[in-house]
Amino acid sequence: MKKSALINSELSFLVSTLGHTDEVTICDAGLPIADHVQRIDLALTHGVPAFLDTVKVYLGEAQIEGVLMAEEFKRVSPELHNALIDIIEEEKQATGKAISVAYVSHEEFKVRTHESKAVVRTGECTPYANVIFQAGVVF
Template identity: 30%
Template sequence: MRPGRILHPELAKALATCGHTDIVLVTDAGFPIPKDANRIDLGYYAGQADVLDILKMLRQEIFVEQVAFAAEVKTHHPALYQELQKIYTGAGATFKKTTHEDLVENIAPMAKVVIRSGSLNAWANFALTCSTDPFAWFTEEDITILPAYVERRKRIAQNEIPML
């Protein structure tokens, strides 16, 4: 066993294949997952594994530059929105509003990995855009750092709370 690491072999392998700009889609129990998707099913009972537990675990495992979700989360499920803010505070990630239809029709087919939870939490579908460690790149003095990395480093250093 690997202490402090993902035990699920398919999930560990799938995350290890992700690179910058790849999408990891974390869904509730009822999300319509495309038939050809690289599906990692963690839902084993209604409510378990919960989408928030999965997002907390992923926060420790991968760098994320953007979290896209239906704009209704903020207004229709404020407790979920606040939990998302807690999870991604200081991560350097930004929040992006989208629609449920866009998640289903456009984002899901492009996702490198789709992780289905057992969550019955309303509006709980999140597209995580993978990133790189913003402090590991552009370390040489004679290389100009890209503005996106400057911004992410700043958000992390300031322990910024992401907002829609």
């Protein structure tokens, strides 16, 4: 049995197959997911699992170097956005690696998810609680 926190087999397999700059989206319950992109659906009910809980577990397994969010996220849901930024800052400190943070419109964000290797759907029901993580390298 795995020793790390991530025990979901689909998500664990995804992380183990990521290459440098591959992208993974973690989203709320309402983000549309393109048919051609792998869907890892963790949603059970409203709020379960929570967006931030999913992000924390993912970051416990995956090295990232970039983050992309919708501009609307910081304006419409500032509390959750700021909590995500805090987690990203903690990740920078823990890994000693630079992590770029960028923003696009929500419409551009939805199109960009089509390039993700997978989209992980949570039960989060906070507007614009979506993030694209770009894989980094551990060396």
